[in-house]
Amino acid sequence: MEQLRVRLEHLSRSYGSYRTLKGCYYFPGFELVVTRVQSDPFAPPSWIRLESELPSSWPQRWLVTADRRRALCDFLSRQLVQACAQSVLGNRGSGNSGHISTVKPGQAVLERTAVTLADQRLQLRLWLGLPARGRVPLPDQATEMFFEELPRIFSSTLEVDRAALEAHLQSVETACALRSQLRAHKLVAFIADGSILPRESGVSDQPLGGAIPCQSPLALRVSLETSQGPITGLGISEGLTLIVGGGYHGKSTLLRAIQSGVVDHIPGDGRERVVTRRDACKVRAEDGRAVYRVDLSAFIDQLPDGTVTTNFTTANASGATSQAASIQEALELGVGLLLFDEDTSAANLMSRDAVMRALVPTNCEPITPLSERVDSLVSQLGVSLILVAGSSSAFLPLANRVIGMQAYQPSDLTQAARQLLVPLPAHGSVPVWAAPGQAVVQRTLPLDWLSRHSRGEGLQVKVAAPNRLRVGSTELDLSALEQLSESGQLAALASLLEWLAPRLGPPLRQLMGELDQSLDVVGLVNLLASNHPGLARRRLLELGAALNRLHLPSGLKGRHKIETDPTVIFHARSGH
Ligand code: ADP
Ligand code: MG
Helix, strand or coil: CHHHHHHHHCCCCCHHHHHHHCEEEEECCEEEEEEECCCCCCCCCEEEEEEEECCCCCCHHHCCCHHHHHHHHHHHHHHHHHHHHHHCCCCCCCCCCCCEECCCCCCECCCECCEEEECCEEEEEEEECCCEECCEECHHHHHHHHHHHHHHHHHHHHCCCHHHHHHHHHHHHHHHHHHHCCCCCCEEEEEECCECCCEEECCEEEECCCCCCECCCHHHEEEECCCCCCEEEEEEECCEEEEEECCCCCHHHHHHHHHHCCCCECCCCCCCCEEECCCEEECCCCCCCCEEEECCCCCECCCCCCCCCCCEEECCCCHHHHHHHHHHHHHHCCCCEEEEEHHHCCHHHHCCCHHHHHHCCHHHCCECCHHHCHHHHHHHHCCEEEEECCCCCCCHHHCCEEEEEECCEEEECHHHHHHHCCCCCCCCCCCCECCCCCCCCCECCCHHHHHHHHHCCCCCEEEEECCEEEECCEEEECCCCCCCCCHHHHHHHHHHHHHHHHHCCCCHHHHHHHHHHHHHHHHHHHHHCCCCCCCECCCCHHHHHHHHCCCCCHHHCCCCCCCCCECCCCCECCCC
């Protein structure tokens, strides 16, 4: 501690002299580590870490499982936000001078680098804007930040309301218990009775005030066991589920709650007992996205200009093409539940009606709609689907169940739909999907370019804007990845892409699987060997999706030979 004081007293009038602060200092109750020093007051703030043993008064039961530790750290990261708000004076000088900050967590309970636990040691990571006027250091202000504000932040973060913390742990544990039972009950999602599904607005993830709680209809009600006793709710089984109903009756709201159920939510969110298989993926049309060597032939074939679609590349896909590519990529990454909303789907990829079929002969239509592929997805690949389809009956004959939304409440319309049904239109032969390992097409991602790029000075990936990354010299738009819920996840994607670039080569699914396991064992901080204070862990589906959206900068095309990477791809072998 004294050493830090001395170093601050000896700062010169150059901002660069702050570099002498890098290092470790002992404070009463914690250690301070200055891990990265900013180059000037306008640059991103410096990184610091506060570290200590866990308070001895904290019971071991808070720490016994990985889920509890994640929930505990999540709780503390919320305390840390409050502690910063209460203890830090804020701007003192130019640029970021005087700020001590952390990222505000969203509604999900995630592993974040802001607060981590390693071998009973607690680590808090923060940004600290080393203060300066112009570029001249302000040692008095820095002293105030280090010796008054940081100790206050540390102690108030650890002053926990035990009841609130216990409730937080309990809530996460209940969600995990519910999710872990889905498979045994052949369910893909569960929405507990009383859940509040709608959000305050399109830009706020807070629950809508005064919303009507979701109540399961008897026919679709299931009961799952938890340490809190049985919990009843709407169970959505494997297979094809349709969500139908009038406009504004809550269909998309239900689907959005289901897609967010891959992560746990904080108590009071309204969705803390809404759980979905972790490998669920929302797939939407995404005009203009890049597609790289994807086999689209299951959905799009025989283009009028003769383009072959078994190995399809474009820098600018249409709605149907983009969505077909996203389905194929999701299958490649091992997704077990596909989610679609008619609001965000390409109509021509979803279905085609009988009159149109009569008017435009099948051999003049390159698109085989999803309605004709559902059967094989479910029966051959074992993939389940939940589809919001309020305007087309094309999926009804195939649906295992139909949920009707009326005034925000689900009802079971399965029988009613069956009574109305006309026989299935003839769809031609059913495609056969190649099993993993029997790939017909070999696929290469533009990864070779990435890994070359990164062997030199290292690939640079930066968060360019909300939902956008800058990868080397190209921009990557990730706004279609609806299941990303907070900025730290995007920052983590950027860091993971940098980390991954020199390691590319194995098939994507294998790579993602291995990476996920490593993250489970060592955590983000150790894997990336980084003290970045603002990363949040995300399942790796989005990392795969980001890689899939990369495209080669046009100048590089053709100049770099791309080696083939035998990534498994699902391919329709017959029947279009
Ligand atoms: P749909 O997709 O059927 O057209 P939405 O899901 O978009 O309908 O919902 C329409 C509106 O109703 C949205 O503004 C949404 O916030 C609101 N809403 C949805 N569910 C509820 C609910 N349970 N209680 C109150 N309002 C709700
Ligand atoms: Mg809708």
